[in-house]
Amino acid sequence: MSDYAVTLSPAVGRQEADEAREPTDEQVLEAVGRGDDDALGELYDRFGRLAFRLAFRILRDRALAEDAVQEAFLAVWRSADAYKRERAKPSTWILTVVHRRAVDIVRREQSRRSEPLEVAPEPSVGAADEDAVLRDRRAAVQAALTELPGDQRQALELAYYGGLTQSELAERLGVPLGTVKSRMFAGLGRLRELLAADT
Amino acid sequence: MMRMAQSEIHEQAAAYALDALDPEDRWTYERHLDTCDRCREEVATLREIAGELAYGAEGPEPSPDLRERILEAAKAEPRTATVVPMRRRWLFPATAAVAVAAACAAVGLGLWANSLRDAQPRVVAMDGGGSLIVEGDQATLVACFDEPPAGKTYEAWVIEDDRPRPAGLFAGGCNHVPLEESVEPGNTVAVTLEDAGGADQPTSDILMSADV
Numbered sequence: 001m002s003d004y005a006v007t008l009s010p011a012v013g014r015q016e017a018d019e020a021r022e023p024t025d026e027q028v029l030e031a032v033g034r035g036d037d038d039a040l041g042e043l044y045d046r047f048g049r050l051a052f053r054l055a056f057r058i059l060r061d062r063a064l065a066e067d068a069v070q071e072a073f074l075a076v077w078r079s080a081d082a083y084k085r086e087r088a089k090p091s092t093w094i095l096t097v098v099h100r101r102a103v104d105i106v107r108r109e110q111s112r113r114s115e116p117l118e119v120a121p122e123p124s125v126g127a128a129d130e131d132a133v134l135r136d137r138r139a140a141v142q143a144a145l146t147e148l149p150g151d152q153r154q155a156l157e158l159a160y161y162g163g164l165t166q167s168e169l170a171e172r173l174g175v176p177l178g179t180v181k182s183r184m185f186a187g188l189g190r191l192r193e194l195l196a197a198d199t
Numbered sequence: 200m201m202r203m204a205q206s207e208i209h210e211q212a213a214a215y216a217l218d219a220l221d222p223e224d225r226w227t228y229e230r231h232l233d234t235c236d237r238c239r240e241e242v243a244t245l246r247e248i249a250g251e252l253a254y255g256a257e258g259p260e261p262s263p264d265l266r267e268r269i270l271e272a273a274k275a276e277p278r279t280a281t282v283v284p285m286r287r288r289w290l291f292p293a294t295a296a297v298a299v300a301a302a303c304a305a306v307g308l309g310l311w312a313n314s315l316r317d318a319q320p321r322v323v324a325m326d327g328g329g330s331l332i333v334e335g336d337q338a339t340l341v342a343c344f345d346e347p348p349a350g351k352t353y354e355a356w357v358i359e360d361d362r363p364r365p366a367g368l369f370a371g372g373c374n375h376v377p378l379e380e381s382v383e384p385g386n387t388v389a390v391t392l393e394d395a396g397g398a399d400q401p402t403s404d405i406l407m408s409a410d411v
Contacts, residue, residue, distance in 0.1 A: 040270060052260070087240075088247065095253040159217040165214075
């Protein structure tokens with residue numbers, strides 16, 4: 001699909017699809033683009049839970065997180081027909097849309113900004129039927145994060161899960177903006193190496 | 200609009216991939232993406248890695264009825280054809296950069312010109328991206344905008360003899376905005392960013408403009 005995609009472990013949805021000879025994520029998204037609402041349901045089945053966890057991690061509020069997920073899936077519904085021009089895997093595209101929605105909402109919810117962002121996330125209730133592939137992948141990402149240099153990990157977590165902008169990060173950490181940029185860039189690069197080594 | 204040094208703008212890729220740019224910087228960066236193949240490749244790569252972080256998030260399960268709510272809302276939504284076909288879109292369906300305005304308007308106008316052939320509309324490229332379709336004394340703005348920062352809206356103006364008249368408010372996304380004010384040759388059409396609800400007079404820099 002994308003010439004530029006990093007080779008990482010495949011999207012969970014796609015892996016499942018291969019095993020069961022079900023439609024690939026790309027095929028599901030194409031059907032969504034044709035206005036097939038069953039396909040939208042299938043897309044939700046593949047990515048909805050992950051999308052919600054991401055939104056919840058950022059928003060720390062169930063209702064807001066569900067709003068973010070709903071808005072994101074509706075955005076995908078409206079524009080999936082444009083997806084083929086994208087440079088990303090379906091999973092990356094969807095998660096990117098969810099992430100931006102959640103971050104935009106958290107920035108609107110000014111009151112939330114006064115809450116400490118280091119608050120431990122609500123423990124995962126880890127539904128009994130949770131997909132083992134997803135669980136393993138979460139563990140791998142969390143393990144990779146712990147291996148990052150602390151300042152890089154902090155920058156990535158506060159930016160990606162906390163929804164802070166780079167200038168807010170610089171202010172909060174008391175470091176120059178350029179340092180924040182470097183940490184984010186280096187952190188993503190290192191994360192890529194760690195995850196690639198893991199697979 | 201703010202301007203950035205090229206070296207400075209290239210450093211924005213990681214922050215952009217993490218959605219950590221401030222709204223103005225995001226906007227500026229997306230304009231830059233339209234002109235920079237290398238940046239688009241870099242962003243695609245960094246997005247892929249940032250997306251891995253999503254898999255690391257812990258949290259509860261969504262309500263069992265969220266799926267149904269989404270499907271109901273989707274079915275209730277009219278699937279209107281995109282007015283302006285997007286030649287290139289970045290990663291966002293609902294937020295397209297001003298940067299792509301010129302590109303998508305150029306593609307879109309082909310269709311527009313066909314559908315409006317009898318009316319002989321004039322198409323005026325706007326400084327700053329986007330196009331203006333002028334048909335008699337009616338004008339329509341065709342452009343793509345990033346989501347405005349919270350509490351802000353885009354406002355169109357028809358300026359005659361240095362006197363701007365408010366000509367409509369609109370939100371982010373790819374828009375086809377019929378102006379609420381008529382235009383005549385010699386007028387200028389401009390767009391600014393204003394507080395939600397709009398302003399009587401422009402209070403910010405002009406983002407795009409064209410002479411009718």
